[in-house]
Every structure is written in structure tokens, then in C-alpha cells.
Amino acid sequence: MKATQVESDALSVAEAEAFCRSRGARFTPMRREVYALMLSESTARSAYDLLDAMQRRLGRRLAPPTVYRALEFLLVQGLIHKLETTHSYLPCAHPGAAHQGLYLVCTDCGVTEELEDEAVNGLLRDRAHASGFAPRRQVVELQGTCARCRP
Numbered sequence: 001m002k003a004t005q006v007e008s009d010a011l012s013v014a015e016a017e018a019f020c021r022s023r024g025a026r027f028t029p030m031r032r033e034v035y036a037l038m039l040s041e042s043t044a045r046s047a048y049d050l051l052d053a054m055q056r057r058l059g060r061r062l063a064p065p066t067v068y069r070a071l072e073f074l075l076v077q078g079l080i081h082k083l084e085t086t087h088s089y090l091p092c093a094h095p096g097a098a099h100q101g102l103y104l105v106c107t108d109c110g111v112t113e114e115l116e117d118e119a120v121n122g123l124l125r126d127r128a129h130a131s132g133f134a135p136r137r138q139v140v141e142l143q144g145t146c147a148r149c150r151p
């Protein structure tokens with residue numbers, strides 16, 4: 001059997017904190033909690049889901065913007081990503097790598113894998129340029145069934 005855990009080199013909470021400090025960004029307790037929560041799951045989750053889970057984690061009600069602002073911060077720092085098709089968030093699996101946006105999304109269990117594939121990215125770039133197109137941002141999301149969910 002193959003390992004069930006999706007491979008991820010996401011930064012630990014302590015590493016994320018050190019990363020933010022090195023950039024002069026403040027990893028506040030709320031930002032830290034939201035990131036820790038996201039690391040504990042391999043599924044991409046909506047902002048609403050994360051708000052709900054955060055309230056359970058902390059045992060109190062939170063103003064939604066508190067969590068949404070923490071997500072915005074983590075996005076800007078590149079510690080997490082947002083999937084366009086499902087409006088959900090996941091921790092970055094390849095911090096520090098050049099990012100092109102290439103994701104495998106299991107529609108059964110929600111596990112999302114972030115890929116870095118220079119061959120695929122190069123091909124897309126070449127085809128775009130051949131069409132006289134100047135790409136600004138790439139979002140490729142494949143929806144389907146992951147190895148664990150396939151019969």
C-alpha cells in the first residue's frame with residue numbers, strides 16, 4: 001500500500017513563525033492558530049469552515065473578519081493558497097519554490113495536492129506565448145478522485 005498522507009513540505013508552525021519574523025511580518029496568536037488548524041488537515045477548506053473550526057478549537061465565538069483577516073495575511077505571506085474553483089484554502093506544500101498554481105483536488109474526500117511541475121508549467125507558458133498571450137497568473141485545478149478514494 002502506498003502511504004496515505006499527501007506529501008507536503010509545508011512549514012511547521014514554528015518555521016512559519018520564524019519565516020514571518022525574518023520578513024518583519026507579525027505572526028499574531030490568531031494567525032498562528034489559523035495556520036496550525038490548517039496544517040492539521042490535508043483538505044482544502046472554505047473560509048466559513050475554517051471560522052467554524054476555529055470557534056470549536058478556541059471554545060468561543062469569533063467575529064468572522066478576525067479569521068478572514070488571518071487568512072488574508074497567510075495568503076500574502078505565501079504560507080497558504082486559495083483554490084479558485086472551490087474558494088477554499090490550503091497550506092503551501094512547497095514554500096520557497098517558484099509558484100505556478102497546479103492542484104489535484106479530490107472531489108470525494110477533499111484532499112488537495114499541490115504540484116510543482118516545471119515541464120507542465122513550461123508547456124503552458126510556451127503555448128500561451130505562441131498565441132501571443134502574456135500570462136499573468138496560472139491556476140490549474142484538476143478535479144477527480146485521489147489514489148485513496150479510487151476503487
Ligand SMILES: [Zn+2]
Pocket residue numbers: 081091092093094095099114
Ligand atoms: Zn505552494
Ligand SMILES: [Zn+2]
Pocket residue numbers: 106107108109110111145146147148149
Ligand atoms: Zn480522495
